[in-house]
Each structure stands twice: as C-alpha cells, then as structure tokens.
Amino acid sequence: MPIPRARRLTLAATAAALAFTLSGCSADADPTSSPRPTASDDAAPIFASDEEAISAFQASYGEFLEASVDVTNGGGADVDGLSEVASGQALLDEQQAAEELTAEGLRTKGSASFSIHSVQEVDATADSISITAYVCDDIHALDLIDDSGTSVVADDRVSDVPYTVVVAGAHPAELKVNEKVLWERENFCLA
Incomplete structure (x- = not known):
C-alpha cells in the first residue's frame, strides 16, 4: 500500500527528515536478535559492556533526532547542524527531506x-565503531503543519515508526547516524 505524501513528510520530519528515496531492508534481519560483537578477541574492547555500547548509541541517536526535529520545526531552511550528528546516506537523506519540506511550505x-527495540550488531575495532539497532521513533507529539498553521497529518498516521539505524565513527564520542532506513x-514498535 503506497504511503500518502503527507504521511511520508511526517515520517521524514520525525526521522530527521527521512529522505523519500529509502534504501531497502534486508529480508534476513530479525528485530529480536541479540547484539553480535565482531571485534577481535585479541584487541582491547572498545566498550566495557553491551550497556556501554547501547548508551553510546542512545546518545548519538538522541542528538540526531533532536537536530532533525529542530530542522523540520524550522521548515527545513537551516540544515547546517545536521553534519554534526549525521554522515553518509543519513545526512544526504536529511538534507533532501529538508529541501522537500521547504519546497512544500511545510514544517513540524x-x-x-525514541526507544531502542533491540541492538542488531556492535562492530568495534581499534579504528572504527558501528552499532546497528532497531529503533522506534515516537512522533505522537509532532505535528506537520502548512504555511497557515493547519495540520496536514492524516488521522490514521502511524505514530510509532520503526527504523533500522546505524551509528558509526572512529571513537564512541564521535558517533554519528550514518544510516536510517524505514x-x-x-511494525515491531507496536508489539
């Protein structure tokens, strides 16, 4: 079933302006799987525990979501802060969605x-970190409005939106959202 344009824009806004050209999800992925550390047993661990890895993910994604909502609340006009919290495809998607919000005269x-449903993978080596998790964005308190201030959100919109999110960087304090895929x-967020 196709996603209506207003609903797509709402999802974009909440996901730090999720781009409308979404990449596919792996059919083999299971949102209930447990983390699979892949760092070498010989190397000193980057994270002392799974909880530390989850905490780093939460901090990184929380900053991303906040910056994304700031951009969409401003109508997509100022995207400068996104590069501090996003990189790669996630940054490109956010910038594209912000442009579309501006062109449509919409803002949030x-x-x-958000909440983390489960962590899929933690891949930490001496020079790179990547954490993949299943995330639920809660957009109940986020409205999409037009230039006149009228809400354009469909009555039946999904307000608990599931994503696969990858944060990556060279150090735990430098993690940025690199990928966010619907x-x-x-919808594991409704389970």
Missing part, C-alpha cells in the same frame, strides 16, 4: 522521542 511543530515489514 512539537517534539519526537522498517517496511511488520
């Missing part, structure tokens, strides 16, 4: 929050 009003199978 409110806030979004989960198009069963």
Whole structure:
C-alpha cells in the first residue's frame, strides 16, 4: 500500500527528515536478535559492556533526532547542524527531506522521542565503531503543519515508526547516524 505524501513528510520530519528515496531492508534481519560483537578477541574492547555500547548509541541517536526535529520545526531552511550528528546516506537523506519540506511550505511543530527495540550488531575495532539497532521513533507529539498553521497529518498516521539505524565513527564520542532506513515489514514498535 503506497504511503500518502503527507504521511511520508511526517515520517521524514520525525526521522530527521527521512529522505523519500529509502534504501531497502534486508529480508534476513530479525528485530529480536541479540547484539553480535565482531571485534577481535585479541584487541582491547572498545566498550566495557553491551550497556556501554547501547548508551553510546542512545546518545548519538538522541542528538540526531533532536537536530532533525529542530530542522523540520524550522521548515527545513537551516540544515547546517545536521553534519554534526549525521554522515553518509543519513545526512544526504536529511538534507533532501529538508529541501522537500521547504519546497512544500511545510514544517513540524512539537517534539519526537525514541526507544531502542533491540541492538542488531556492535562492530568495534581499534579504528572504527558501528552499532546497528532497531529503533522506534515516537512522533505522537509532532505535528506537520502548512504555511497557515493547519495540520496536514492524516488521522490514521502511524505514530510509532520503526527504523533500522546505524551509528558509526572512529571513537564512541564521535558517533554519528550514518544510516536510517524505514522498517517496511511488520511494525515491531507496536508489539
């Protein structure tokens, strides 16, 4: 079933302006799987525990979501801060979605929050870190409005939106969202 344009824009806004050209999800992925550390047993661990890795992910993604909502609350006009919290495809998607919001004369009003459904993978080596998790964006408190201030959100919109998110960087304090892909199978956020 196609996603209506207003609903796509709402999803874009909450996901730090999710781009409308989404890449596919792996059919083999299972949102209930546990983290699979892949760092060498000989190397000193980057994270002392799974909780430390999850905490680093939460901090990175939380900053990303906040910056994304700031951009969309401003109508997509100022995207400068996104490069501090996003890189790669996620940054490109955010910039594209912000451009589309501006072109459509739309902006968001409110806030979004998130929860981590589960961590799929932690890949930490001496020179790079990548953490992949299944995330639920909660957009109940985020409205999409037009130039006149009228809400354009569909009454039946999904407000708990599932994503696969990858944060990456060279050091735990330097993690940025590198990829954010809408989960198009069963919504694990509603389970």
